[in-house]
Amino acid sequence: xxxxxxxxxxxxxxxQARRWLEEADIxxxxxxxxxxxxxxNRLWRRAMxxxxxGFGEAYMDGWFDxxxxxxxxxxxMKPAGIRDKLWILKxxxxxxxxxxxxxxxxxxxxxxxxxxxxxxxxxxxxEILLDELMIYSCxxxxxxxxxxxxxxxxxxxLIAAKLELKPGMKVLDIGCGWGGSAYHLAQTFGxxxxxxxxxxxxxxxxxxxxxGLDVEIRLQDYRDVNETFDAIYSIGMFEHVGAKNYDTYFExxxxxxxxxxxxxxxxxxxxxxxxxxDPWFNRYIFPNGYLPSASELAAAAEKVFVIEDWHNFGPDxxxxxxxxxxxxxxxxSELDPGRxxxxxxxxxxxxxxxxxxxxxxxxxxxxxxLLSHGDRTDIPVWR
Numbered sequence: 047x048x049x050x051x052x053x054x055x056x057x058x059x060x061x062q063a064r065r066w067l068e069e070a071d072i073x074x075x076x077x078x079x080x081x082x083x084x085x086x087n088r089l090w091r092r093a094m095x096x097x098x099x100g101f102g103e104a105y106m107d108g109w110f111d112x113x114x115x116x117x118x119x120x121x122x123m124k125p126a127g128i129r130d131k132l133w134i135l136k137x138x139x140x141x142x143x144x145x146x147x148x149x150x151x152x153x154x155x156x157x158x159x160x161x162x163x164x165x166x167x168x169x170x171x172x173e174i175l176l177d178e179l180m181i182y183s184c185x186x187x188x189x190x191x192x193x194x195x196x197x198x199x200x201x202x203x204l205i206a207a208k209l210e211l212k213p214g215m216k217v218l219d220i221g222c223g224w225g226g227s228a229y230h231l232a233q234t235f236g237x238x239x240x241x242x243x244x245x246x247x248x249x250x251x252x253x254x255x256x257x258g259l260d261v262e263i264r265l266q267d268y269r270d271v272n273e274t275f276d277a278i279y280s281i282g283m284f285e286h287v288g289a290k291n292y293d294t295y296f297e298x299x300x301x302x303x304x305x306x307x308x309x310x311x312x313x314x315x316x317x318x319x320x321x322x323x324d325p326w327f328n329r330y331i332f333p334n335g336y337l338p339s340a341s342e343l344a345a346a347a348e349k350v351f352v353i354e355d356w357h358n359f360g361p362d363x364x365x366x367x368x369x370x371x372x373x374x375x376x377x378x379s380e381l382d383p384g385r386x387x388x389x390x391x392x393x394x395x396x397x398x399x400x401x402x403x404x405x406x407x408x409x410x411x412x413x414x415x416l417l418s419h420g421d422r423t424d425i426p427v428w429r
Contacts, residue, residue, distance in 0.1 A: 060090040070121040079114035080121060102326035106392045115399035116368065123403050164331055165245040171386065172224065174377035175370050179226030183282035183312060184363040184412045194369040197362070202230045205279055207428040208355070208416050209308050211235040215276040218302060220268045221283025225252025225261065232259045240275070242266040269298055277307050284313035288336045292346035300350045308425070309351065309417040315340060317409055331397050337410065352420035355427050360411035367402040374398065
């Protein structure tokens with residue numbers, strides 16, 4: 047039984063939380079899809095003291111629900127809303143800023159942590175989550191795509207057009223995932239692709255997928271690439287590079303890109319400069335991740351490249367994530383329950399819903415940045 051002082055604190059936390067929820071148009075026990083259904087009253091203390099980390103863990107533990115988790119999180123994450131009122135969340139961001147200024151969290155020794163935590167969680171998981179090519183990044187719905195698969199194909203074709211891919215070109219894929227992008231570009235455009243990833247699971251499936259094609263999938267850190275290519279692209283990998291490594295990253299790409307070549311960087315970015323990896327995401331989804339601001343990315347890139355084009359289609363990521371969330375709900379029963387239990391399922395629901403909310407609020411962006419050595423004057427802009 048809680049002591050009288052603790053019961054008083056619990057009542058304070060609950061009262062304060064309910065007032066903030068009311069301001070955000072969220073009703074406890076309400077009937078709307080975004081209203082919160084509380085199953086354990088310990089939620090209030092855990093969320094108020096633990097911020098986003100405590101709130102996310104409480105959802106994983108089944109302490110609350112909402113029919114539309116994405117819409118609940120949109121209301122909680124609005125700037126100047128609840129997310130900015132939780133003092134522990136602000137404190138954790140300051141701690142992140144200090145750690146990022148001192149430590150290189152994306153060094154070679156640390157780089158494999160995100161692969162072990164997330165990308166090596168099992169290929170079957172990502173098979174049910176993603177499209178047939180298993181493209182784990184934003185689709186290009188602006189093209190008029192009708193479904194997830196066509197949105198991903200449209201994105202890859204857009205990248206091919208921006209890079210002016212032609213048969214026989216040798217192309218580097220930095221952070222190649224399960225080899226789906228390499229497969230499509232090699233098969234459709236007749237290019238030779240070398241893909242590098244730090245995930246052992248991705249290499250296994252990537253090699254199987256691309257058997258018989260002019261594609262090589264390597265277990266290799268991008269910093270160890272030491273050959274030249276006609277074109278280079280990187281899709282959804284830059285988020286794991288870290289600000290301390292931006293100079294090394296772009297210098298590595300510069301050395302690998304032939305004089306007339308182009309580099310296409312496809313990355314999530316954040317609206318503001320800062321240590322923007324949420325504490326819950328850092329622990330459970332993308333350890334040591336870092337989302338660049340536009341100013342950070344541009345400052346690093348322009349040291350060695352000419353920025354030919356900057357394309358933002360961030361709202362398309364919201365739609366992509368909601369497709370993944372639907373796939374998770376429809377096909378989760380196909381997974382081994384011994385490995386993927388209910389807590390794991392709720393973790394992935396929270397991850398996808400929170401990510402969708404971040405893009406819906408335009409806190410996060412999706413950029414395709416086209417870079418060159420600046421040796422050409424005839425580079426068109428593709429849309």
